[in-house]
Amino acid sequence: MNKVIAYLNMVLCIIASLALGNAAEIEVNLNFRHEVGGVDSFDxxxxxxxxxxxxxxxxxxxxxxxxxxxxxxxxxxxxxxxxxxxxxxxxxxxxxxxxxxxxxxxxxxxxxxxxxxxxxxxxxxxxxxxxxxxxxxxxxxxxxxxxxxxxxxxxxxxxxxxxxxxxxxxxxxxxxxxxxxxxxxxxxxxxxxxxxxxxxxxxxxxxxxxxxxxxxxxxxxxxxxxxxxxxxxxxxxxxxxxxxxxxxxxxxxxxxxxxxxxxxxxxxxxxxxxxxxxxxxxxxxxxxxxxxxxxxxxxxxxxxxxxxxxxxxxxxxxxxxxxxxxxxxxxxxxxxxxxxxxxxxxxxxxxxxxxxxxxxxxxxxxxxxxxxxxxxxxxxxxxxxxxxxxxxxxxxxxxxxxxxxxxxxxxxxxxxxxxxxxxxxxxxxWSDVKGTRVDSYSTEADIQTDAYVDQNKVYVILNNLEFTDLPVNLQLVDRYGNQPQSIRLKHLYLNDTGTAPVLDDLIISSTNGLVLGSEGTMVLEYTFASPVLIDQSSIETKYYASDYLKEITSSTPLVFDINGVSHGSYGEAVLRISMGRNHGKSLKPTVLFNGSPLVVPVDWKGDMQSQKDRFFGMLEVPVPNELLQNNNTVSIEFPDDGGHVSSVTMQVFEFSAALEHADTSLIGQTIALKAKANNKYVCADNVDPVNRTLWANRTAVGGWEKFVVVDAGGGLIALKANANGKYVSSDPGLNWSLAANRTAISGLEKFTWILNSDGTVSLKANGNGQYICADRKLNSSAPPLEANRTSIGTWEKFTVEIE
CATH class of the missing domain: 3.20.20.80 (Glycosidases)
Incomplete structure (x- = not known):
């Protein structure tokens, strides 16, 4: 059976698919050449x-x-x-x-x-x-x-x-x-x-x-x-x-x-x-x-x-x-x-x-x-x-x-x-893939993504490391409005009876409803009206720590130095921590980068190797460009003994112009937010039991101070309150106050997650485009959270604690 479950007429724009509930977001920036070690093409x-x-x-x-x-x-x-x-x-x-x-x-x-x-x-x-x-x-x-x-x-x-x-x-x-x-x-x-x-x-x-x-x-x-x-x-x-x-x-x-x-x-x-x-x-x-x-x-x-x-x-x-x-x-x-x-x-x-x-x-x-x-x-x-x-x-x-x-x-x-x-x-x-490599990004660690441009042809490759089908929202971004005229889809997957591989080769009108088969691979070939202009760059450089293979001791920081790092005004970095540990040991360390805490994802590339004698894998941790220095110190700490950190390396991407990828490192994690405005935790408070409005008014974390970060599609996130199991909304009926009062995610329940250079985070409401503020003007001791600011200052910053 064809795994592309819905083909709708394609709107002539660069957005290649509409948002699917919890679909993986794939973004391809066609104008940004991706170079690593002097190589920028598919050989x-x-x-x-x-x-x-x-x-x-x-x-x-x-x-x-x-x-x-x-x-x-x-x-x-x-x-x-x-x-x-x-x-x-x-x-x-x-x-x-x-x-x-x-x-x-x-x-x-x-x-x-x-x-x-x-x-x-x-x-x-x-x-x-x-x-x-x-x-x-x-x-x-x-x-x-x-x-x-x-x-x-x-x-x-x-x-x-x-x-x-x-x-x-x-x-x-x-x-x-x-x-x-x-x-x-x-x-x-x-x-x-x-x-x-x-x-x-x-x-x-x-x-x-x-x-x-x-x-x-x-x-x-x-x-x-x-x-x-x-x-x-x-x-x-x-x-x-x-x-x-x-x-x-x-x-x-x-x-x-x-x-x-x-x-x-x-x-x-x-x-x-x-x-x-x-x-x-x-x-x-x-x-x-x-x-x-x-x-x-x-x-x-x-x-x-x-x-x-x-x-x-x-x-x-x-x-x-x-x-x-x-x-x-x-x-x-x-x-x-x-x-x-x-x-x-x-x-x-x-x-x-x-x-x-x-x-x-x-x-x-x-x-x-x-x-x-x-x-x-x-x-x-x-x-x-x-x-x-x-x-x-x-x-x-x-x-x-x-x-x-x-x-x-x-x-x-x-x-x-x-x-x-x-x-x-x-x-x-793979018979037709060729061209210059361009920037691509996936919010799902288990979807490998790559893309190449050859004149007016664009090849996007997606591979699924999961053992289940995965829905995909695919977005091609062309800064100059160049538009695809046709899409050819090749999709390799196992048939429904589990007996034979199938290779679909189809001309489709849209990638809406795209589903990548379990352990399957897709090659999408886009034909554009005119050659794609590649006039920006993403230059990738990999750096290596000066030490490696350190034994893990409970609650004891392992310190690594990564020196000689070059970075530009625009860019991002990914810290790569590899480890070998017995099953049952923690695979989620606390990581400090130049003293600032990093958000450690819960998702790994590939499976958890449960049928191997031990786990051996690499964890990718996003690093804000603003934290990078010429010489950097990484501290890694585990809560239990045993095993080794085998290597610590870092990929640094220097962009020639502003280019932002969605930060998905917290998706699926339970967090607490502490407001910088008054150093208190955000609570879904039952002072209003109907709306459960959010206030920065607690000194410790309990059930009401916990929220689950949910993928809201399009690079946005939603927050589900542990207090009542409802989604947090920036509610125009409450003067854009934040309240845990929605049973489903729509536009008002979506937020942009912003990682600040000092390690704090800020949230921008999708409903009105304003930043979330712990507004001390409304209540100096227990400020409510409202989407009412046009820029980020101290009151718009929060520290994150992963529970």
């Missing part, structure tokens, strides 16, 4: 990729009747959906295990002449295959990677896991690499030498014959999963192997970028962050100077021993921030990342035959993870969804992550021929 070569290369034999027809549905599969896919190649892991291993001879004078080393012979053979074969030369431009960001075995010395000492259905253990080679580890021959020298020779002689450099040399090399894949997980190889020894291989490769191919260590499961919080200490921190310490980039794999787990554990959202953010911050502290820089695999695993279902539902388990994670990568485009060199072409080598049951399936695998279908699996929908969804 498809980084994000729209496939785990394959132009020479992959699986682009070809199969044997007998197992032909592709088209004679030109590579063209249909690569050209048809504008996709780039990602990674090749087979050839470097194939040639070693099948053809390359050992040097008879140097046992454990490859024969140079033999490598050169077969390298020339492979390059000449590539030259003869002229049909694939047209795709060389889509190979530039690609990766060559070696499997762990047979490349890690002494592979026969590391047998595979007999309880695992995955292929594991050493691959069979014609001979074994040297296991020497001396000053003259450091650990891994023979492996590194062969890798260097392969990259030099099997690939062509600029102006040379052969398949172009890849941009990146990642040595071996997921080494610690096997060596230090299934066995007891010290991680530091593995990292020395990386250093040696990198040095050998640079001798022969100095221009290739080398990355490591290609983590399988970066669960930093395990054993109270001992996993971090022993693995990633150790790798940065031991091999940081030898690596050009970091390489990591990121997977959601849609089923393992009956549990679903998701990285998407705050967990991935915390993972990136910890690596970035320690890299800055240890090396003085943040290295870029290769995401050489990402997606979702589903171990509980690996033995099942293919089904559309199994493909959905992977599909729903792809956009969620990729949009996190897109938020740091300056630090992502490439990101590759782990989608293989056919994976015929996997045998039966077929591999679970394939671009192609055979027709007979589909219900009611017959034949051996190859057709696209449901995973093609990821590429269909």
């Amino acid at each position: 498809r070569s980084k994000f729209i990729t496939i785990h394959s290369d132009p020479g992959d034999n699986e682009w070809n027809h199969g044997s007998g009747s197992a032909v592709n549905f088209t004679d030109d599969l590579i063209g249909d896919f690569i050209d048809g959906y504008d996709v780039y190649f990602g990674r090749a892991t087979g050839a470097i291993t194939y040639w070693l295990t099948n053809e390359i001879e050992e040097d008879p004078t140097r046992p454990g080393f490859s024969s140079l002449s033999n490598v050169q012979h077969w390298g020339n053979y492979a390059r000449n074969n590539y030259e003869a295959n002229t049909a694939i030369h047209q795709y060389e431009a889509k190979w530039g960001r690609s990766i060559v990677a070696g499997h762990l075995f047979p490349f890690y010395p002494g592979g026969s000492n590391f047998p595979g896991d007999p309880t695992s259905s995955r292929r594991c253990g050493p691959a069979h080679a014609k001979w074994d690499f040297s296991t020497a580890d001396t000053a003259l021959e450091p650990w891994g020298t023979a492996t590194g030498e062969y890798m260097a020779r392969y990259l030099k002689y099997f690939h062509g450099g600029p102006g040379e014959t052969g398949m172009p040399r890849p941009g990146y090399f990642t040595i071996v894949n997921e080494p610690l999963y096997w060596l230090s997980g299934l066995h007891d190889e010290p991680p530091a020894k593995v990292f020395e192997f990386f250093n040696t291989c990198a040095a050998e490769v640079r001798k022969e191919v100095p221009d290739i970028k080398i990355a490591g260590y290609t983590t399988a499961h970066p669960n930093f919080e395990v054993d109270n962050f001992q996993r971090w200490e022993e693995r990633w921190k150790s790798f940065i310490d031991v091999s940081g100077d030898s690596m050009d980039l970091w390489c990591i794999h990121l997977y959601d787990n849609a089923g393992q021993q009956g549990k679903q554990t998701y990285r998407r959202g705050g967990n991935v953010e915390a993972t990136f921030d910890m690596i970035e911050q320690y890299s800055q502290m240890r090396l003085g820089e943040q290295k870029s990342f290769l995401i050489s695999e990402y997606g979702a695993t589903a171990y509980d279902y690996e033995d099942q035959l293919w089904s559309p539902w199994k493909d959905w388990l992977g599909l729903k994670s792809l956009s969620a993870l990729m949009m996190t990568f897109m938020d740091r485009p300056h630090l992502i060199e490439t990101s590759i969804p782990f989608i293989l072409i056919k994976a015929e080598w996997a045998g039966s049951p077929p591999h679970g992550r394939r671009l192609m399936r055979q027709a007979w695998e589909g219900e009611g279908e017959t034949g051996d021929h190859w057709v696209y699996s449901e995973l093609i929908k990821f590429y269909q969804l």
Whole structure:
């Protein structure tokens, strides 16, 4: 069923939807270019990729009747959906295990002449295959990677896991690499030498014959999963192997970028962050100077021993921030990342035959993870969804992550021929997205939002991290009145029976009533009457605290310094606090920024990780631009013991002109307001039991002094009084006094929430556009609250206490 539940005629204005009760507010400011780290556009070569290369034999027809549905599969896919190649892991291993001879004078080393012979053979074969030369431009960001075995010395000492259905253990080679580890021959020298020779002689450099040399090399894949997980190889020894291989490769191919260590499961919080200490921190310490980039794999787990554990959202953010911050502290820089695999695993279902539902388990994670990568485009060199072409080598049951399936695998279908699996929908969804990134904002932490402008086209992307449908109010703002002429909606979601993914592709007249499907993704393509003018900017810079990984002790402030911060007259900031704690511990600290209290949201990106052993995630806390200084101090305090604050970073956005986003950090929270006018709490007082008018007349907080902050739509809030469960209204019948006397939210019950530079808040009534005042002229000792001021002074300010 189509998840867009109502299409009304579109009013020709920039407001793209009317307010829905508690809908998430999405705002796109079309004239503000969003730049981070010098990058301000969508680079498809980084994000729209496939785990394959132009020479992959699986682009070809199969044997007998197992032909592709088209004679030109590579063209249909690569050209048809504008996709780039990602990674090749087979050839470097194939040639070693099948053809390359050992040097008879140097046992454990490859024969140079033999490598050169077969390298020339492979390059000449590539030259003869002229049909694939047209795709060389889509190979530039690609990766060559070696499997762990047979490349890690002494592979026969590391047998595979007999309880695992995955292929594991050493691959069979014609001979074994040297296991020497001396000053003259450091650990891994023979492996590194062969890798260097392969990259030099099997690939062509600029102006040379052969398949172009890849941009990146990642040595071996997921080494610690096997060596230090299934066995007891010290991680530091593995990292020395990386250093040696990198040095050998640079001798022969100095221009290739080398990355490591290609983590399988970066669960930093395990054993109270001992996993971090022993693995990633150790790798940065031991091999940081030898690596050009970091390489990591990121997977959601849609089923393992009956549990679903998701990285998407705050967990991935915390993972990136910890690596970035320690890299800055240890090396003085943040290295870029290769995401050489990402997606979702589903171990509980690996033995099942293919089904559309199994493909959905992977599909729903792809956009969620990729949009996190897109938020740091300056630090992502490439990101590759782990989608293989056919994976015929996997045998039966077929591999679970394939671009192609055979027709007979589909219900009611017959034949051996190859057709696209449901995973093609990821590429269909993103097929047209391109352009300059512009400012976008969501009031809902679980709706990821991004937007791009390409001439008169605007692409708005929304992804739902929640497990329920979410209504959306989408507003496009053009300062010059440029108006959309048409809207194309692509919406990827799970069908109503929960059996198969659906990709709607519709022309709609309005986005009124827009509902984003559970774990779904939307790409809205707007066509405007004329090209969108981008003449303003939002420049994002990320800053890192000078310390990290501090243990949490009850009621003890953890202090972090974030120095060297630049900020302009217009802007905003977001403090990012990552933490690892046992379930049941508080995830809501008290935060002071330069001594001023910040409002800490209750909502996180992603789920609460209840099926993981521990929580590890990142909390975003808004910081007013007025509080920013060149050198800043952050104090974080929890009410209970246990766990760590793993990293503290801050995004600072400098705007070229005034640009305000709705502050939603208090939505859903119960608060008390203390008036600056007399330092007393606001009360819904029963002196008038019918209207429950509000007065600043209490010295302590009880039930009548508590209010729940409610999302009123359009970036506005409402207050529901705990005293009687009614909404606070700026009542014109009571001379615009505030009274808790309404059962529903309409115009008079809506307020603009304003965060002042001194940490106080002010409220502006939607009914008359006046500021709320604790008016001492009307009653000096117990001032009533009225919407009767045109500017903010002391009487219009309140401090917030979260109950």
